[in-house]
Amino acid sequence: MHHHRVIIVTGSSRGIGEATAVEFLKHGDSVVVFCRHRDHVEEAEDRLRRFANADQILGLTGDVRKFGDVKRIVTKSLTKFGRIDxxxxxxxxxxxxxxxxxxxxxxxxxxxxxxxxxxxFMREVVPLMKGQGDGIIINISSGLGAAGDTKYSAYSSSKFGLIGLTQCVAQEIKNPDIKVYAALPGAVATKLHLDIHPWEDPKDMLTPEYVGRKIFKLAQGERRSGASVEIYG
Ligand SMILES: NC(=O)c1ccc[n+]([C@@H]2O[C@H](COP(=O)([O-])OP(=O)(O)OC[C@H]3O[C@@H](n4cnc5c(N)ncnc54)[C@H](OP(=O)(O)O)[C@@H]3O)[C@@H](O)[C@H]2O)c1
Structure with a gap:
């Protein structure tokens, strides 16, 4: 796939999401960047403009937990870019x-x-991709989505669930040009990880940039749909 594509990255104001946005923007793609807080989105847009033309970036606010917000983000993405790849x-x-x-x-x-x-998001985007005849969905799970660990009951349950959800949707989609993946990173040096493990050394973790490059690679669609792809460095 060499044409420029349109990407929605949820939670892209920092960390893995921002690094993923950077990777796509550097390749000439267009990216919808959003999170809950307006100031976080604006700061991220300022940083991302260093890698892209202003018209490659659509900054929005919204909460992935709210169906109305998800619907609005998808509608605004389509209004600006015409498709979601x-x-x-x-x-x-x-x-x-x-x-x-x-x-x-x-x-x-x-x-x-x-x-x-x-x-x-998949409820909104899967029908769109079916209509387009192609698309890639990458769900960011975690190593904790494949093996539980102490003090991670809620988090690990959500990440195991995301792998099940990925496999179900992959089975439901019969078009071989639409692929659904789960990505399973190990520990990454981001606010999420360092807030709960402040005593750990970021040098011992993956960088968000490394993970962003792996997600970009996965988005080339070479793996079989439904795959869980470890990103352990
Ligand atoms: N860091 C790790 O070690 C690691 C390892 C494996 C997997 N992961 C996974 O990778 C993903 C990204 O994590 P990260 O480490 O990059 O975290 P992060 O630095 O805390 O970034 C999280 C992003 O999500 C946004 N966000 C949070 N809740 C949201 C909501 N309800 N609606 C919309 N946006 C929301 C945040 O912005 P706002 O707060 O402004 O909304 C922020 O942009 C997560 O799914 C995480 O579980 C992380």
Whole structure:
């Protein structure tokens, strides 16, 4: 695929999402950048303009947990760019607590952001891609989506769920030109990871830029649909 494509990256104001946006922009693609906070989006847009023309970037605000927001983001993306070639369901939050210390609100927020958000976006984008006749969806799971670990009950459950969701949607789509993947990064030096493990050394982690390059590569669509792809460096 060599034509310039249109990408939605959820939660792209920093971390893995921003690094993924940079990678696509550098290749001439157009990217819809959004997260919940207007100031975060504007700051990210300022940084991203160094890698792209202003008209390659559409900055929006919205919450992946809210169906109305998801619908609005998809509609505005189509109004500006006319199609959606790649969807990267990246927005995520983490809670690092024993199961008995995890509040119901924390559980619900993690599952709604990490798992329901991807469902809401796929519900909107899968029919579009079926109409276009091609497309790539990449769901950012985690190594914790393949093996649980202490204090990750909510997070790991959401990431296991995302792998199941990926496999189901991949099976549902019969068109071989539409591929659905789960990406499973190890620890990445971002706010999400460092907020819960501030004593760890970022030098021992993957960089968001490395992960962004791997996601760009996965978006070339060479792997079989439904695959879980580890990004461990
Ligand atoms: N860092 C790691 O070690 C690691 C490892 C494996 C997988 N992952 C996964 O990679 C993804 C990105 O993580 P990261 O480490 O880059 O995190 P991050 O630096 O905390 O970035 C998260 C991004 O998501 C946005 N966001 C959060 N909740 C949102 C919501 N409800 N609606 C829309 N946007 C939302 C944030 O902006 P706002 O707060 O302004 O909304 C921000 O742009 C996550 O799914 C995470 O689980 C991370």
């Amino acid at each position: 790649v969807l990267v369901n990246n927005a995520g939050i983490a809670v690092w607590k024993l199961v008995e210390e995890t509040s119901e609100k924390e559980w619900d927020d993690v599952l709604a952001t990490n798992l329901k958000g991807a469902y809401l």
